[in-house]
Amino acid sequence: MRNKTCGAFRKMLALVVFLFIPFLIGAQDEEVPPSEGEPPISQSVSEESPSMESPPGEIPETGGEPVATLIFKNTKIEMIMQSLKKQTGVNVVLVGKVVNDLRIDFVAQNEPVSQILQKIASSKNLVVVRNDSMNYELMDEATYNKERLPKMAQRKIFILKHIKAEDARKALQNVLTKGIGQMAADPRTNKLIITDLPQVIELIKR
Numbered sequence: 001m002r003n004k005t006c007g008a009f010r011k012m013l014a015l016v017v018f019l020f021i022p023f024l025i026g027a028q029d030e031e032v033p034p035s036e037g038e039p040p041i042s043q044s045v046s047e048e049s050p051s052m053e054s055p056p057g058e059i060p061e062t063g064g065e066p067v068a069t070l071i072f073k074n075t076k077i078e079m080i081m082q083s084l085k086k087q088t089g090v091n092v093v094l095v096g097k098v099v100n101d102l103r104i105d106f107v108a109q110n111e112p113v114s115q116i117l118q119k120i121a122s123s124k125n126l127v128v129v130r131n132d133s134m135n136y137e138l139m140d141e142a143t144y145n146k147e148r149l150p151k152m153a154q155r156k157i158f159i160l161k162h163i164k165a166e167d168a169r170k171a172l173q174n175v176l177t178k179g180i181g182q183m184a185a186d187p188r189t190n191k192l193i194i195t196d197l198p199q200v201i202e203l204i205k206r
Contacts, residue, residue, distance in 0.1 A: 001203055002195060026038055032050065044060065055206075065113060065114060065115070066087075066088035066089065066090060066112070066113050067088070067110045067111055067112050067135070068083075068084050068087040068088050068110075068111065068113065068116060069087070069106065069108060069109050069111075070083055070084065070106055070107070070108045070116065071106075071107050072104070072105065072106045072107075073105050073106075074103050074104075074105060075103060075104065075105075075106070076100075076101075076102065076103050076106060077094060077099060077100075077103075077120065077124075077138070078094060078097075078100060080104070080106060081094065081121070081138075084113065087166050088113055089134060090113045090133075090134050090135075090136065091134060091135050091136070092117065092135075092136045092137070092138055093135075093136070093137045093138070094137075094138050094139070095137055095138070095139035095143055095147070096139045096140045096142070096143035097178070097185075098143070099126060099139055099143075100139055100140075102124055104120065104123060104124065106119070106120060106123075111137075112130075114130070117136060117138065118121040120138070121138065125140070125141060126138055126139065126140055127139055127140070127141055127144040128147075129144070129148060140198075145179070149177070149180055149197065150180055152197055152198065153180055153181075153195055153196055154195070154196070154197070154198055154201055155193070155194070155199060156194050156195075156197045156201045156204075157191055157192070157193050157194075158190055158191065158192040158204070159189070159190065159191055160190050160191070161190075164185075164187070164190065165185035165186060165189075165190045165191055165192045166185045166187060167193050168185065169183050169184070169185040169192060172192075172194075172204060175200060175203065175204065176194075176196055176200065177196050177197050177198040177200055180195075180196060180197060181194070181195065181196035181197070181200060182194070182195040182196070183195075183196075
């Protein structure tokens with residue numbers, strides 16, 4: 001009786017194993033390919049937004065001069081100059097309290113630095129002084145006339161032949177730059193000594 005029971009149990013166990021082997025084999029892990037247009041799981045899907053600023057040393061230029069794009073509304077000129085320097089490396093020094101307190105609306109699209117400064121100066125009756133290609137000064141006219149112009153004055157001596165020095169002094173007195181120009185006549189040597197801006201001296205030479 002016991003042998004019959006064991007035999008039946010072995011047959012049943014064999015049947016169970018036979019029925020479940022296909023399921024055990026089909027249960028192996030397998031990689032599921034990503035759907036079309038979906039990035040693989042191992043690949044990051046986040047990307048940094050491209051920077052709007054040009055990398056240092058790669059400033060777009062026109063004719064060798066740096067250009068910039070500036071869009072401001074009711075903004076101090078000081079802040080605009082900071083943005084200009086960040087984009088181009090050009091340094092603009094503001095001279096005079098009047099300039100420091102000025103606020104303007106300003107738009108420039110890929111324009112050269114010199115053109116940008118001239119537009120700002122024209123809108124507020126300012127003066128642009130170019131020291132070199134990377135350094136400028138921006139000041140009001142009063143400050144320019146008081147601090148900058150006198151430093152530009154030159155001294156020139158004219159030796160006259162066909163007119164007396166004193167007569168020439170009287171004739172040219174009104175040509176001198178107000179507050180800067182000076183003129184003296186030496187009757188003994190008939191020399192006319194003039195101190196004034198270069199353009200005035202050039203005019204007198206002609």
